[in-house]
Amino acid sequence: MARSGRGFNTVSPAEKVLRYALLLVVLVITVGPFLWQLSTSLKSITEDVYTQTPSFIPQHPTLSNFTEVAKTIPVWTYAGNSLIVAVLVVGGNAIGATLAGFALAKLRFRGSKLVLGLFLATLILPSEVTIISQFVIVRGLGFADSLIGVALPGAIQMLNVLLMRTAFLAIPADVDAAAIIDGATAWQRLIRIGLPNVKGMLSVVVIFSFIFAWDDFLWPLIVLTDPDKYTLTVGLQYLNGTFTSNPRLIAAGTMIAFLPIVAIFALLQRFFFKGVDAGAIKG
Amino acid sequence: MTHKRWFTPWLLIAPAAVWLVVFNALPAINTVILSFTNAKPLGGGQFIGLGNYTRMLDDQQLVDALINSIVYMLICLPLLTLLPLLLAVLVEKKLRGIAFFRIAFYTPVIASAVVVALIWGWLLDDRGLINGMAERLGFLSGPLPFLTDRWLLLFSAISLTVWKGLGYYMIIYMSALGNVSRELHEAAAVDGAGPVRRFFSVTVPGVRNTMLLISVLISVFALRVFSELYILSNGTGGPGGRDMSLVMLIQLYGQGLTGHLGYASALSVLLFAVTVGPMLFLARLNRKES
Numbered sequence: 300m301a302r303s304g305r306g307f308n309t310v311s312p313a314e315k316v317l318r319y320a321l322l323l324v325v326l327v328i329t330v331g332p333f334l335w336q337l338s339t340s341l342k343s344i345t346e347d348v349y350t351q352t353p354s355f356i357p358q359h360p361t362l363s364n365f366t367e368v369a370k371t372i373p374v375w376t377y378a379g380n381s382l383i384v385a386v387l388v389v390g391g392n393a394i395g396a397t398l399a400g401f402a403l404a405k406l407r408f409r410g411s412k413l414v415l416g417l418f419l420a421t422l423i424l425p426s427e428v429t430i431i432s433q434f435v436i437v438r439g440l441g442f443a444d445s446l447i448g449v450a451l452p453g454a455i456q457m458l459n460v461l462l463m464r465t466a467f468l469a470i471p472a473d474v475d476a477a478a479i480i481d482g483a484t485a486w487q488r489l490i491r492i493g494l495p496n497v498k499g500m501l502s503v504v505v506i507f508s509f510i511f512a513w514d515d516f517l518w519p520l521i522v523l524t525d526p527d528k529y530t531l532t533v534g535l536q537y538l539n540g541t542f543t544s545n546p547r548l549i550a551a552g553t554m555i556a557f558l559p560i561v562a563i564f565a566l567l568q569r570f571f572f573k574g575v576d577a578g579a580i581k582g
Numbered sequence: 583m584t585h586k587r588w589f590t591p592w593l594l595i596a597p598a599a600v601w602l603v604v605f606n607a608l609p610a611i612n613t614v615i616l617s618f619t620n621a622k623p624l625g626g627g628q629f630i631g632l633g634n635y636t637r638m639l640d641d642q643q644l645v646d647a648l649i650n651s652i653v654y655m656l657i658c659l660p661l662l663t664l665l666p667l668l669l670a671v672l673v674e675k676k677l678r679g680i681a682f683f684r685i686a687f688y689t690p691v692i693a694s695a696v697v698v699a700l701i702w703g704w705l706l707d708d709r710g711l712i713n714g715m716a717e718r719l720g721f722l723s724g725p726l727p728f729l730t731d732r733w734l735l736l737f738s739a740i741s742l743t744v745w746k747g748l749g750y751y752m753i754i755y756m757s758a759l760g761n762v763s764r765e766l767h768e769a770a771a772v773d774g775a776g777p778v779r780r781f782f783s784v785t786v787p788g789v790r791n792t793m794l795l796i797s798v799l800i801s802v803f804a805l806r807v808f809s810e811l812y813i814l815s816n817g818t819g820g821p822g823g824r825d826m827s828l829v830m831l832i833q834l835y836g837q838g839l840t841g842h843l844g845y846a847s848a849l850s851v852l853l854f855a856v857t858v859g860p861m862l863f864l865a866r867l868n869r870k871e872s
Contacts, residue, residue: 310675310677318675332705333693406591411591425853427806427850432608516694517809520833536813546704553701557694557697565685572685
């Protein structure tokens with residue numbers, strides 16, 4: 300009875316201890332491997348990384364692995380290439396998905412149902428199914444082995460169009476009605492009423508477009524052949540395949556690919572979790 | 583009329599529509615057409631009927647790839663349906679610092695599969711942390727060949743997928759848990775149901791639809807696996823190339839100047855055929871919910 304007598308939200312001290320213990324166990328499992336890799340990337344060449352008594356704290360922490368990996372592969376160029384692709388993809392999705400999402404949600408026109416149906420239909424098509432034919436098209440356009448070719452197919456993603464449409468649909472009709480009576484053009488309604496009301500979803504689209512582009516591997520692997528144009532993920536695979544002898548260098552390379560995405564997510568996560576609480580994130 | 587010029591909506595939709603046609607619709611149609619030809623990256627491309635499809639029947643690597651997919655799915659399904667739900671229940675209560683834990687548990691999701699696979703490749707190395715610890719603690723007398731044995735390599739890739747997926751499905755469960763009736767929980771607690779009992783008789787039925795959605799997502803992702811196997815096997819597909827996935831075969835045949843676009847396209851059609859069922863089911867689920 301004592302249990303049910305208390306409010307449902309209060310947590311007994313014993314339960315609190317148990318919960319924190321479990322949280323810490325999961326924390327070690329999920330974040331531990333990243334920390335181990337970070338630790339490896341900071342260990343000096345004189346420290347035995349293979350030892351059977353692993354030490355998490357490097358004996359003589361050094362950044363030399365980061366300069367060393369840059370001598371082995373042009374890792375900073377690769378980071379720049381990844382950034383170029385990510386910026387193109389984020390820009391394309393922010394603009395393209397917003398415009399189309401607004402038109403599909405807020406403007407009435409002949410054929411809108413059909414267009415919406417076509418956007419929805421693409422969702423059942425896994426990107427890997429069309430990837431070879433996409434390459435044929437990108438090569439036909441003259442963008443094989445180029446960063447533009449890497450960015451192009453994902454620059455407007457159909458899922459993002461539909462997410463933005465959902466966000467615009469959530470704006471109450473009477474907010475819009477006043478503007479229509481005032482004779483506002485579609486463009487003015489988008490800028491003055493639409494955009495301020497879909498900031499949350501737009502941030503989600505921006506975050507995920509960035510992560511998608513930065514993390515993508517299969518598509519740039521297919522498009523790029525010139526090692527100078529590699530993005531980070533393809534470059535890391537190249538490093539791993541060619542120079543496996545030194546795990547410190549691979550660790551340094553993976554950290555260069557991993558840390559920026561963590562920083563960006565940490566900066567923008569409040570938008571993301573706000574979206575989760577509002578039920579915006581679904582499969 | 584809610585806008586003055588009839589073409590305004592079309593102007594706004596135009597960029598997305600161009601992408602829809604050029605990078606989705608045309609490649610989809612072209613994939614089907616190419617699958618009936620012997621197209622090569624440089625020229626070629628005669629109609630060869632069902633040649634590519636009959637070739638599949640004798641392709642031992644494809645048989646292996648499909649077996650791998652089934653094993654992948656059978657292991658991922660129960661683990662990734664259940665574990666993330668437990669995690670979501672764990673981070674549900676608003677304890678001090680819970681926001682930090684939520685973000686931390688999500689970290690593997692935002693990392694590239696390449697980064698994650700390289701990290702695990704190092705952990706599972708013959709002389710890596712896991713073998714080293716196991717030997718030191720006396721569990722093993724020699725290193726387990728996680729990355730060079732046909733089945734261990736597959737299981738390593740599966741554990742990696744499960745580990746990387748935990749946070750992703752946790753988030754989906756979190757938003758579903760918000761809809762589970764608090765009153766029902768309280769009533770069950772008043773009736774003397776303990777936490778385990780409440781989990782099975784209140785929480786699980788409350789998120790049943792989400793569970794269904796998630797198990798479909800898991801099946802589709804298991805069929806689409808690429809990076810984990812590619813990186814862990816260093817692009818080779820494991821001993822004798824027996825740890826290939828369907829997507830690895832598509833990449834293998836489709837890439838490079840010596841590629842077999844026709845056969846790669848036929849494999850793509852096969853990939854579509856095995857994913858379309860779950861995908862359509864998913865689409866129906868989504869429509870019902872909204």
